Amino acid sequence: MLWILLIILLLFLLFSLITFFVVEHKSRRVIAPLKPDHHLYQDSEKFLASDLEEWSIRTQDGLKLYAWYLPAEVKTEKTVIVADGYHSIRARFAAYGWLFHQLGYNVLIPAYRASAEAAGHFIGFGWLDRDDYLRWMNQLIEQDSSVKVAMFGVSMGAASAMMVSGESLPKQVKCFIADCGYDNLWNEIAFKAKHDFHLPAFPLVHLLSFWSKIFASYDYKEASAVKQLEKNTRPFLFIHGEKDVFVPTEMVHRNFAATSAQKELLLIENAGHAIAYETAPEIYREKVKDFLKKYL
Numbered sequence: 185m186l187w188i189l190l191i192i193l194l195l196f197l198l199f200s201l202i203t204f205f206v207v208e209h210k211s212r213r214v215i216a217p218l219k220p221d222h223h224l225y226q227d228s229e230k231f232l233a234s235d236l237e238e239w240s241i242r243t244q245d246g247l248k249l250y251a252w253y254l255p256a257e258v259k260t261e262k263t264v265i266v267a268d269g270y271h272s273i274r275a276r277f278a279a280y281g282w283l284f285h286q287l288g289y290n291v292l293i294p295a296y297r298a299s300a301e302a303a304g305h306f307i308g309f310g311w312l313d314r315d316d317y318l319r320w321m322n323q324l325i326e327q328d329s330s331v332k333v334a335m336f337g338v339s340m341g342a343a344s345a346m347m348v349s350g351e352s353l354p355k356q357v358k359c360f361i362a363d364c365g366y367d368n369l370w371n372e373i374a375f376k377a378k379h380d381f382h383l384p385a386f387p388l389v390h391l392l393s394f395w396s397k398i399f400a401s402y403d404y405k406e407a408s409a410v411k412q413l414e415k416n417t418r419p420f421l422f423i424h425g426e427k428d429v430f431v432p433t434e435m436v437h438r439n440f441a442a443t444s445a446q447k448e449l450l451l452i453e454n455a456g457h458a459i460a461y462e463t464a465p466e467i468y469r470e471k472v473k474d475f476l477k478k479y480l
Contacts, residue, residue, distance in 0.1 A: 200391035207373070208307050208396060210298040215272050223462040224279035231282040231291075232275060239292070241319045247303040249316060251294035254285055262332045262480050263290040263324055265317065267341030269458060270309075273301050277338065280461070284336070287473055289480075294320055296344070306400035309369050310343035311407035317348045325356050334480045336361040336472075339431065339458050343369075343409050346439060349420070350412025359479035360416075361472065362409075363423040364458055367435040367442075369407035375432060413442035419479040420447045421471070425455030425463065448475060 218225045237253040252274055256262075264284040268277040274293045281291045296313055298304035306312070317335065324331050333356050337345040342365025349360050366372035373392060374385040393404035413420075420443055424436035433451070440449050450471045455463035 196387075197391070200388060201395055203388070204392050204395040204399070207392065208309075208400060210300075210305050210307070211271060212300050213271060214300045215269075215276055217275060218279070223465065227279040227282040228275070229278075231278040231285065234285070239323065241316070241323055243297065243316050243319065247297055249294060249297060249302055251292050251320060252281070254281060254291045256285065256288055256290050258288060260288060260290060261328060261330045262288075262476075263292060263334070264476070264480075265320060265324075265333065265335045266291060266293045267313070267317065267335065267337030267344045268293070268296065268299075269337075269339030269341050270307070271300075273299060277341075280336065280338070283461070283469060283472070287469075287476065289334075289476070292320060292324065296341070306396075307340075308344075308400075308402075309407050310340055310347040310365075310409070311369070311402050312400070313344045314347040314351060314412075317344060318351060318353075321354060321357055325354055329356075331356050332480055333357045334359045334361065334476060336363070337365065338363040339365065341365075343407075346409035346416075346420075347407070347412045349418055349443075350415035353418065357418060359419040359421070359475070361421045361423065361475065362439065363460060364425060364428055364431050364436070365409055365439065366431045367408070367410050367438045368405065370404035371435070372431060373404060376430075379429065409439055410442040413439060414444075416443045417445050419445055419475075421450065421475045422447065423450045423452070423460050423468070423471075425452050425457060425460045427454055428457045430457035446479075 239251045239253050284291045295302040298307045335345045342362035345360045345362045374389045377383040397403040422440050452460040452464050461468045
């Protein structure tokens with residue numbers, strides 16, 4: 185009987201290790217690109233057809249990462265960094281780049297570490313990425329010390345923005361926008377395990393976090409937007425779809441409550457995960473426009 189229990193235990197450990205690599209290891213699988221009938225397709229194509237500059241940085245652990253940079257039509261010192269989501273590539277978020285370009289800002293869209301188009305072995309879920317985005321901010325400052333920077337992110341990119349916000353930031357970083365970001369990685373993985381696969385958090389999420397600590401050097405509770413927001417001093421706009429069942433809407437309320445800085449909240453009725461902009465483009469655009477006009 186004991187050997188049967190040991191086999192079951194070993195099989196579960198193997199299952200958790202495989203699951204960890206599926207979730208966190210670099211993958212070539214990406215979210216499908218926008219189709220011609222998509223609401224944001226034309227905006228995406230306009231951005232991709234622009235004269236994009238290719239920038240690069242070297243990360244703390246030696247990775248070379250790249251970004252697209254599009255200067256504004258009219259010269260400005262104001263730049264928006266766009267952070268994309270889990271299993272996305274830069275092209276999938278090009279429409280957001282065009283949004284900010286139309287609003288008159290320079291736009292920088294980096295490829296996040298371990299994405300399909302970037303170096304790295306393990307996805308950082310915002311926690312490893314926070315230092316990478318700080319380096320992008322510093323590169324903007326090196327190019328022009330008078331620059332004013334805002335950071336915008338969707339889903340995992342929103343988590344990255346929130347996690348960056350708790351770091352010691354240059355004075356040139358003025359504000360943040362987080363669209364449908366999770367409160368911490370532990371809660372998000374536990375929610376997905378239960379919602380999608382009807383699996384309890386214990387012991388699966390504990391083991392996934394354990395493997396992450398071994399292979400990627402961070403655990404899931406460490407990757408907390410809430411804890412970083414508690415240290416944040418910059419204005420924040422939080423956006424979330426009211427029908428989000430990937431990152432549950434309740435998480436935006438915890439994120440909103442976590443920071444004592446100036447903050448605003450936009451909930452989009454009938455919007456699922458990461459589709460707030462396409463669901464209500466005029467409302468979304470006007471809110472983002474007003475927020476950036478006020479704080480950037």
